[in-house]
Amino acid sequence: DIQMTQSPSSVSASIGDTINITCRASQATSNWLAWYQGKPGKAPRLLIYAASTLQIGVPSRFSGSGSGTDFTLTISSLQPEDCATYYCQKANGLPTFGGGTKVEIK
Amino acid sequence: EVQLVESGGGLVQPGGSLRLSCVASGFTFTDHAMNWVRQAPGKGLEWVSTINSASTGTYYADPVKGRFAISRDNSRKTLYLQMTGLRVEDTAVYYCAKDRGTSTFYFDHWGQGALVTVSS
Numbered sequence: 001d002i003q004m005t006q007s008p009s010s011v012s013a014s015i016g017d018t019i020n021i022t023c024r025a026s027q028a029t030s031n032w033l034a035w036y037q038g039k040p041g042k043a044p045r046l047l048i049y050a051a052s053t054l055q056i057g058v059p060s061r062f063s064g065s066g067s068g069t070d071f072t073l074t075i076s077s078l079q080p081e082d083c084a085t086y087y088c089q090k091a092n093g094l095p096t097f098g099g100g101t102k103v104e105i106k
Numbered sequence: 107e108v109q110l111v112e113s114g115g116g117l118v119q120p121g122g123s124l125r126l127s128c129v130a131s132g133f134t135f136t137d138h139a140m141n142w143v144r145q146a147p148g149k150g151l152e153w154v155s156t157i158n159s160a161s162t163g164t165y166y167a168d169p170v171k172g173r174f175a176i177s178r179d180n181s182r183k184t185l186y187l188q189m190t191g192l193r194v195e196d197t198a199v200y201y202c203a204k205d206r207g208t209s210t211f212y213f214d215h216w217g218q219g220a221l222v223t224v225s226s
Contacts, residue, residue, distance in 0.1 A: 034212050036151070043201065043216035044143075044151060055214060087151050091211035094165055095141075095153040 002027045004088055006098035013078050014106045021073040021101045023088030028068045032092035035064055035073045038085045038100070048073065049091070080105055108132040108215040110202045115220030122192050126220050128185040128202030133215075135183040136160075139205035141213060142176065142187050144198035144222075154200070155187065158209055169195075192224045 003026040013019050023033070031051035038044045046055045048064035051071055061076045075082055083105050088098040114126040126142070142154040155176040156165045164176050173191040178184065185202055200220050203213035 032211075036213075038145075038151065043218055044203075044213075045216075046206075046212065046214045049206065049210075049212040049214075085150075089151075089153075089211075089213075094167070095156075095211045097151040097153065100150040 002029065002090055002093070002096055004090055004096050004098035006086075006088055006101050008101060009099065010102040010104065012104045012106050015078055015080065017078045018074065018076045019078060019103065021075075021086055021088075021103075023066075023071045023073070023098050025069045025071075025090055029090045029092050031067050032090060033064075033066070033071050034089045034091055035062075036087045036089065036097075037082075038087060039083075044087070047086075075103070078103075078105070108204065110204060110215060110217035112200065112202050112217045112220035115200065115222045117223045117225065118192055119226050120192060120194060120224055122224070123188070123190045124192065124222060125189070126187040126200055126202075126222070128217055130183045130185065130202075130204070133204065135178075136180050138207065139209045139211075140176075140178060140185045141203040141205060141211075142185075143201045143203050143213065143216075144196075145201070145219075146195070146198040149198075152198075156205075156209075156211070157185070163209075189222070192222075194224050196222060197224045198222060 035048040202217040204215040206212040
């Protein structure tokens with residue numbers, strides 16, 4: 001089974017900062033990779049699919065890159081509402097989520 | 107507007123059974139695969155099961171294989187998850203999630219979730 005490993009597990013940054021979250025697959029997944037935002041008590045939200053395609057309605061400060069085994073979610077100009085846990089998920093074959101990265105505001 | 111509304115959660119003893127339902131609206135139900143994803147308390151997301159649009163293909167995560175059964179009624183626009191042989195480790199919020207397409211495994215809309223608690 002392909003494992004998805006995210007780093008860091010948590011990050012604290014200031015409003016306006018740019019942060020990067022990485023996701024590494026144990027085997028190549030081409031570009032079959034999604035990113036989700038999760039907040040307590042709310043339904044998860046799809047941000048990015050196909051590694052770099054922004055889902056409709058998602059602010060352009062979110063971007064995704066990568067292919068094969070290494071992927072990155074970038075949040076530019078961090079906003080208070082971006083405080084959440086972010087998950088990567090491989091979409092080739094049966095889905096597997098990464099362990100999550102918690103983003104906090106300093 | 108896409109809406110997914112889960113129901114059927116609750117408290118059940120280990121070894122018991124429960125059936126979750128998810129009523130869909132706001133999109134052509136028969137054009138999309140549907141999924142269940144769960145989140146245990148304080149833990150991350152875990153994919154549980156997927157069913158394709160015609161119910162000809164079903165897929166399960168190893169921890170639930172043989173105990174859970176996914177199904178759908180396209181005439182009622184409803185997705186189901188029949189859970190049997192429940193274990194304490196099945197305790198989680200169960201989300202119904204819509205596939206972006208016929209079977210992309212990208213989950214573009216989610217319900218608010220149904221809490222399943224397995225405890226004696």
